[in-house]
Amino acid sequence: MEAVHGHDHAHDHHGPTGIMKYLTTTNHKDIGSMYLWFSFSMFLLGGAMALVIRAELFQPGLQIVNPEFFNAMTTYHGLIMVFGAIMPAFVGFANWLIPMQIGAPDMAFPRMNNWSFWLLPPAALLLILAQFTPGGPAGVGWTLYPPLTIQQGMSMDLTIFAVHILGMSSIMGSINIITTVLNMRAPGMTLMKMPLFCWTWLITAYLLIAVMPVLAGAVTMLLTDRHFDTHFFNPAGGGDPVLFQHIFWFFGHPEVYIIAIPAFGVISQVIPAFARKPLFGYSSMVYATASIAILSFLVWAHHMYTVGMPVQAQLYFMFATMLIAVPTGVKVFNWVATMWKGSMTFETPMLFAIGFLFLFTIGGFTGLVLAITPVDVQLHDTYYVVAHFHYVMVAGALFSAFAGIYFWLPKWIGKMYDEGLGKLHFWLSFIFFNLAFFVQHFLGLAGMPRRIPDYSLQFTDFNMVSTIGAFGFGLSQLLFLYIILKAIRSGEKAPQRPWEGADSIEWTMLPTPAPYHSFEKPPVIR
Amino acid sequence: MASTTHANPNSYYLPAPSHWPVVGSVAVFLLMLSLVMWMNDVNGGLLVMAAAFAVMLYFLFGWFGTVIRESESGLYNKQVDVSYRWAMSWFIFSEVMFFAAFFGALFYMRALSVPWLADAETGDLLWQGFKSAWPVSGPGIEETFTPMGAWGIPAINTLILLTSGLTVTWAHWGLKKNNRGQLTFGLLLTIVLGLVFLSLQVYEYVHAYRDLNLTLASGAYGATFFMLTGFHGFHVTLGTIMLIVIFFRALKGHFTPERHFGFEAVSWYWHFVDVVWLLLFVLVYWLV
Numbered sequence: 091m092e093a094v095h096g097h098d099h100a101h102d103h104h105g106p107t108g109i110m111k112y113l114t115t116t117n118h119k120d121i122g123s124m125y126l127w128f129s130f131s132m133f134l135l136g137g138a139m140a141l142v143i144r145a146e147l148f149q150p151g152l153q154i155v156n157p158e159f160f161n162a163m164t165t166y167h168g169l170i171m172v173f174g175a176i177m178p179a180f181v182g183f184a185n186w187l188i189p190m191q192i193g194a195p196d197m198a199f200p201r202m203n204n205w206s207f208w209l210l211p212p213a214a215l216l217l218i219l220a221q222f223t224p225g226g227p228a229g230v231g232w233t234l235y236p237p238l239t240i241q242q243g244m245s246m247d248l249t250i251f252a253v254h255i256l257g258m259s260s261i262m263g264s265i266n267i268i269t270t271v272l273n274m275r276a277p278g279m280t281l282m283k284m285p286l287f288c289w290t291w292l293i294t295a296y297l298l299i300a301v302m303p304v305l306a307g308a309v310t311m312l313l314t315d316r317h318f319d320t321h322f323f324n325p326a327g328g329g330d331p332v333l334f335q336h337i338f339w340f341f342g343h344p345e346v347y348i349i350a351i352p353a354f355g356v357i358s359q360v361i362p363a364f365a366r367k368p369l370f371g372y373s374s375m376v377y378a379t380a381s382i383a384i385l386s387f388l389v390w391a392h393h394m395y396t397v398g399m400p401v402q403a404q405l406y407f408m409f410a411t412m413l414i415a416v417p418t419g420v421k422v423f424n425w426v427a428t429m430w431k432g433s434m435t436f437e438t439p440m441l442f443a444i445g446f447l448f449l450f451t452i453g454g455f456t457g458l459v460l461a462i463t464p465v466d467v468q469l470h471d472t473y474y475v476v477a478h479f480h481y482v483m484v485a486g487a488l489f490s491a492f493a494g495i496y497f498w499l500p501k502w503i504g505k506m507y508d509e510g511l512g513k514l515h516f517w518l519s520f521i522f523f524n525l526a527f528f529v530q531h532f533l534g535l536a537g538m539p540r541r542i543p544d545y546s547l548q549f550t551d552f553n554m555v556s557t558i559g560a561f562g563f564g565l566s567q568l569l570f571l572y573i574i575l576k577a578i579r580s581g582e583k584a585p586q587r588p589w590e591g592a593d594s595i596e597w598t599m600l601p602t603p604a605p606y607h608s609f610e611k612p613p614v615i616r
Numbered sequence: 617m618a619s620t621t622h623a624n625p626n627s628y629y630l631p632a633p634s635h636w637p638v639v640g641s642v643a644v645f646l647l648m649l650s651l652v653m654w655m656n657d658v659n660g661g662l663l664v665m666a667a668a669f670a671v672m673l674y675f676l677f678g679w680f681g682t683v684i685r686e687s688e689s690g691l692y693n694k695q696v697d698v699s700y701r702w703a704m705s706w707f708i709f710s711e712v713m714f715f716a717a718f719f720g721a722l723f724y725m726r727a728l729s730v731p732w733l734a735d736a737e738t739g740d741l742l743w744q745g746f747k748s749a750w751p752v753s754g755p756g757i758e759e760t761f762t763p764m765g766a767w768g769i770p771a772i773n774t775l776i777l778l779t780s781g782l783t784v785t786w787a788h789w790g791l792k793k794n795n796r797g798q799l800t801f802g803l804l805l806t807i808v809l810g811l812v813f814l815s816l817q818v819y820e821y822v823h824a825y826r827d828l829n830l831t832l833a834s835g836a837y838g839a840t841f842f843m844l845t846g847f848h849g850f851h852v853t854l855g856t857i858m859l860i861v862i863f864f865r866a867l868k869g870h871f872t873p874e875r876h877f878g879f880e881a882v883s884w885y886w887h888f889v890d891v892v893w894l895l896l897f898v899l900v901y902w903l904v
Binding site for chain 1: 632636655709713718
């Protein structure tokens with residue numbers, strides 16, 4: 091079906107201009123760009139907080155910040171990176187790409203799409219206000235465990251309500267994505283013909299709708315325990331602080347896949363393009379993604395081995411967790427098999443994709459190590475865990491986001507980035523990332539606890555290396571900003587298909603840069 | 617408004633730029649901020665809350681009004697209708713998961729944390745002599761309470777909600793037969809039943825606080841009882857408001873026997889709060 095627009099502005103851009111254009115836009119490309127820029131600014135804010143943490147940990151003893159502020163930095167670094175940087179980045183990709191990849195004129199609900207984005211700044215504002223309330227920012231960790239969260243000041247309430255708003259935004263965004271994928275596909279674009287990125291977002295959106303309300307319930311119980319005398323997490327009233335952990339991780343483990351699965355989708359598009367071969371095992375990729383999503387609901391208590399669960403429960407959660415390695419292994423195998431005998435070239439997106447493949451696999455393996463209950467009892471809340479999830483979140487999700495940006499930027503803005511600088515960005519990121527986080531495995535194995543601003547002298551050398559790596563990594567991202575701005579201002583004009591191996595319809599059927607409304611009339615798919 | 621566009625069965629309607637979402641963001645921000653201020657005794661909290669509600673009302677009337685006008689002017693084709701159906705289904709699924717969190721808390725307390733507090737190790741260490749039971753306020757709470765009986769008001773309320781499920785379906789049959797009298801009368805009955813349910817629920821809460829000493833502070837039972845029934849009551853309130861809107865739309869002649877998703881969405885929502893109530897009646901009131 092073709093599209094019809096309110097106000098007949100399909101072919102001109104008269105509507106509101108300036109700031110009002112972005113406040114009121116109902117266009118999936120404008121909204122996608124806002125998501126990506128918001129995500130990048132939160133990435134810099136959360137990154138600055140990480141650098142405060144690393145600066146303090148450069149040497150043993152307390153040099154730069156007091157312990158309360160250090161705790162606040164670990165808390166808001168986590169919250170801002172998860173909810174402010176990584177998740178909005180992939181929603182930005184979803185907005186830009188899903189309509190173009192399924193042959194739709196826009197998202198199913200363009201106005202609600204705008205609201206999903208414009209709920210993010212109020213949430214960010216609440217989190218920023220939380221830094222300046224009486225009693226100081228809450229230093230409770232991004233997991234918000236009671237009883238500590240019950241004892242905090244006003245900043246805790248601001249954080250709780252920020253989580254509520256972020257949840258509303260995610261749920262509406264997900265409803266929009268599911269509806270778009272299920273109802274807006276061009277004739278002939280069957281589900282099993284969709285580019286894998288659309289599949290991964292369909293499954294991710296389902297996960298989000300299933301678990302964001304559970305998180306909302308958990309923080310609501312925190313709020314009533316704080317202000318309305320309930321005893322959900324207080325044993326004196328028959329409750330249990332561990333109850334919060336169960337509810338939180340019922341959200342929190344699927345959340346890991348909410349971040350990882352769209353990253354898998356991006357990688358599944360970049361690798362075939364630069365290997366110049368179709369994706370190996372497309373349908374097994376779809377089934378593996380769905381399996382990961384279902385299993386992700388059944389493994390949450392592997393985050394809680396040390397709370398005193400019955401041993402039967404520990405055994406169940408250990409084996410169920412290890413089961414996830416099977417579909418994940420299918421994916422890694424398929425990516426490698428896609429490259430097998432391909433005529434590969436190594437432009438920046440491919441470099442980030444291969445970097446992802448190596449480092450995400452390391453993160454997956456350390457995940458298996460942590461899934462083993464007796465091992466985790468030793469490693470719980472040490473730097474080994476920090477190293478593990480930064481391999482998954484940074485080298486996994488963030489690297490794939492970089493791969494996706496370099497890959498689709500020519501289609502989005504119609505101009506090429508500087509390939510030499512892009513490669514430099516990759517190598518700087520790759521080296522400094524490993525410098526920052528690989529040594530943290532050793533720190534954790536040696537027993538250094540996380541979320542503590544001071545440490546024993548024997549940990550000094552590795553901490554110094556890690557801090558140098560972290561600052562190097564952070565500064566390298568300013569190069570990324572420069573590369574993007576340079577491409578926008580003075581990049582070379584991009585051809586319709588800058589990557590000859592890219593064969594999804596946004597490359598083959600749309601001009602470059604993509605028109606404001608993607609497909610006014612649905613394309614004919616084969 | 618979209619007066620320049622024409623209704624075309626083959627075109628998917630894409631709305632023009634709109635300021636309503638940002639108005640909604642302002643309303644949500646003010647509401648959240650005012651709640652934080654109110655809970656922490658900051659001066660001016662109630663003033664901000666009043667502003668939040670004013671902006672919220674403006675937002676709700678504005679956005680829903682726009683959607684209703686677009687729908688009535690025939691801009692939404694069949695495919696748009698399908699989009700709304702998917703969206704409402706997934707929204708209700710998200711609500712199911714919200715209630716699941718609180719039901720999970722109820723099961724966890726009844727089946728795990730209360731018995732653990734009474735078992736040999738914990739009991740001896742913390743609260744000697746505490747016996748596992750349900751309903752219970754918990755080992756550290758001295759005040760006693762009387763649990764809410766199932767076969768008084770709650771049983772009547774169950775009948776009321778089940779009946780309201782029937783009346784809204786009867787109204788739907790009327791709409792499909794183009795019997796407008798049956799439609800509006802069915803809706804009116806449903807609204808009245810919803811309001812009676814809510815009044816009885818308020819009466820029950822007053823009774824709990826005044827006569828049974830059952831409050832939010834009554835430990836495990838009090839917290840789960842009031843949070844589950846309270847959020848349910850809040851959803852019934854929203855459902856009743858939605859029914860009232862649909863009632864006035866029906867009076868204005870909106871909806872046709874073929875096209876009336878606004879009506880159906882509200883009736884789906886109403887059946888959803890109905891099912892949640894049945895779970896509440898069995899698991900919160902009855903099986904104690």
